[in-house]
Amino acid sequence: DAGVIQSPRHEVTEMGQEVTLRCKPISGHDYLFWYRQTMMRGLELLIYFNNNVPIDDSGMPEDRFSAKMPNASFSTLKIQPSEPRDSAVYFCASRPPDRDSYEQYFGPGTRLTVT
Amino acid sequence: AQKITQTQPGMFVQEKEAVTLDCTYDTSDQSYGLFWYKQPSSGEMIFLIYQGSYDEQNATEGRYSLNFQKARKSANLVISASQLGDSAMYFCAMREDPGGSQGNLIFGKGTKLSVKP
Numbered sequence: 001d002a003g004v005i006q007s008p009r010h011e012v013t014e015m016g017q018e019v020t021l022r023c024k025p026i027s028g029h030d031y032l033f034w035y036r037q038t039m040m041r042g043l044e045l046l047i048y049f050n051n052n053v054p055i056d057d058s059g060m061p062e063d064r065f066s067a068k069m070p071n072a073s074f075s076t077l078k079i080q081p082s083e084p085r086d087s088a089v090y091f092c093a094s095r096p097p098d099r100d101s102y103e104q105y106f107g108p109g110t111r112l113t114v115t
Numbered sequence: 116a117q118k119i120t121q122t123q124p125g126m127f128v129q130e131k132e133a134v135t136l137d138c139t140y141d142t143s144d145q146s147y148g149l150f151w152y153k154q155p156s157s158g159e160m161i162f163l164i165y166q167g168s169y170d171e172q173n174a175t176e177g178r179y180s181l182n183f184q185k186a187r188k189s190a191n192l193v194i195s196a197s198q199l200g201d202s203a204m205y206f207c208a209m210r211e212d213p214g215g216s217q218g219n220l221i222f223g224k225g226t227k228l229s230v231k232p
Contacts, residue, residue, distance in 0.1 A: 033219075042223075042225065043206065043222040048219065102210050105162065106152075106160035106161075106162075111158075
């Protein structure tokens with residue numbers, strides 16, 4: 001089975017540009033999580049969805065960030081306008097239903113650089 | 116207060132020896148879960164092992180075991196017979212279940228393990 005798929009793997013953009021990160025969760029998983037990893041702040045949860053519905057977006061830094069999940073197999077994280085401090089690795093993770101452990105399966109990440 | 120504390124920013128271990136990576140946690144919930152993830156230099160996050168708060172036995176997965184001491188609120192990862200491929204960042208994480216689980220994970224800052232040949 002394919003794991004969590006993220007695209008692009010690397011993104012370099014200029015300040016002020018719109019950036020869209022994409023994620024395809026593992027088929028059958030009903031939870032989807034977006035994380036951001038930086039050296040300073042470590043791994044932070046930005047937002048998560050259950051059955052395509054956003055449940056908790058309290059980790060989203062500010063209004064420049066938005067996330068959608070139009071169907072069970074696709075999610076986007078958009079930054080508009082981007083700023084240099086948004087440079088980080090962004091991970092998407094998914095989780096199967098009805099599992100006691102609630103372990104999350106991570107995608108390979110998107111390394112974003114904003115110049 | 117930090118929910119997950121990993122006090123060792125970096126660790127060295129000789130190949131074939133065992134190593135313990137420390138993790139302490141802070142929660143007032145009775146039901147929770149503890150996880151360890153590995154992040155090699157390639158960047159992906161790899162799930163290693165899980166311990167539930169009600170599990171009486173320490174979790175084991177191959178060369179990984181979790182030394183769970185509930186009263187001390189510690190969940191140390193033990194890697195036996197270290198291999199060069201074990202060199203990576205290791206993250207401890209906790210899932211809290213306040214009245215109904217959502218499966219959120221809170222991660223520690225990580226420990227960088229280097230295995231010496």
